[in-house]
Amino acid sequence: MxxxxxxxxxxxxxxxxxxxxxxxxxxxxxxxxxxxxxxxxxxxxxxxxxxxxxxxxxxxxxxxxxxxxxxxxxxxxxxxxxxxxxxxxxxxxxxxxxxxxxxxxxxxxSISVFMLSQFDAADRPLTGAEARDAFVRVYVDDWAQIDRRLKEQALSGNLEQGPEGWRLTAQGRAFMKTARALSSIFGGDPRFVGRKN
Known part of the structure; x- marks a missing residue:
């Protein structure tokens, strides 16, 4: 009981x-x-x-x-x-x-989500070249995503802008060191983090 x-x-x-x-x-x-x-x-x-x-x-x-x-x-x-x-x-x-x-x-x-949105909006199949052109024209140029990322990284403290351009801060270098280690551990694409292999 x-x-x-x-x-x-x-x-x-x-x-x-x-x-x-x-x-x-x-x-x-x-x-x-x-x-x-x-x-x-x-x-x-x-x-x-x-x-x-x-x-x-x-x-x-x-x-x-x-x-x-x-x-x-x-x-x-x-x-x-x-x-x-x-x-x-x-x-x-x-x-x-x-x-x-x-x-x-x-x-x-995600660049993949952007790419899929282009296929979703298209009224016909797109070639690889058309998808690449849409990425450069819309994502990079029209939406200024590189500028957005530079500003975000400056807000985050990873980049600073000087008279000659943008440079990595000490925090940014530490972040990249961590990113390379994580990429190595989990088998990520080494090109994204500047690893040789």
């Missing part, structure tokens, strides 16, 4: 934790989107990734408070406490970060 009671208690707690984590992720997602859409200056420079990280930090602390308040209202038989609220906030924030990087950041920065 005692073992059956313990099993029920464990299952009840596990179910309550799953619901708590799911609710934290849902509520955290709504808060995260609202913070990004509000475009608050204190979230970081005008680079989507950094604003997103700033919004997630704010979101994390709000989630701790909200989830702890919700957990305190649950009946004691569920066995949910403040540590579970912290865990739910950590899991929710981690999932939101992964979704943010894989979704909006990829769509905003």
């Amino acid at each position: 005692t073992q059956m009671t313990e099993t029920r208690s464990t299952l009840r707690r596990a179910f309550a934790l799953v619901l708590l984590y799911a609710a934290a992720t849902l509520v955290g997602g709504v808060i995260f989107v609202a913070l990004l859409r509000a475009a608050l200056a204190f979230l970081g420079p005008g680079v989507m990734f950094y604003r997103g990280v700033g919004a997630l930090i704010v979101d994390f602390f709000l989630l701790i408070v909200l989830v702890a308040a919700a957990a305190a209202r649950l009946p004691r038989r569920f066995g949910i406490d403040g540590a579970d609220a912290l865990g739910a906030a950590i899991v929710a924030t981690s999932l939101l970060l992964a979704a943010f990087v894989l979704g909006p950041i990829t769509a905003d920065r």
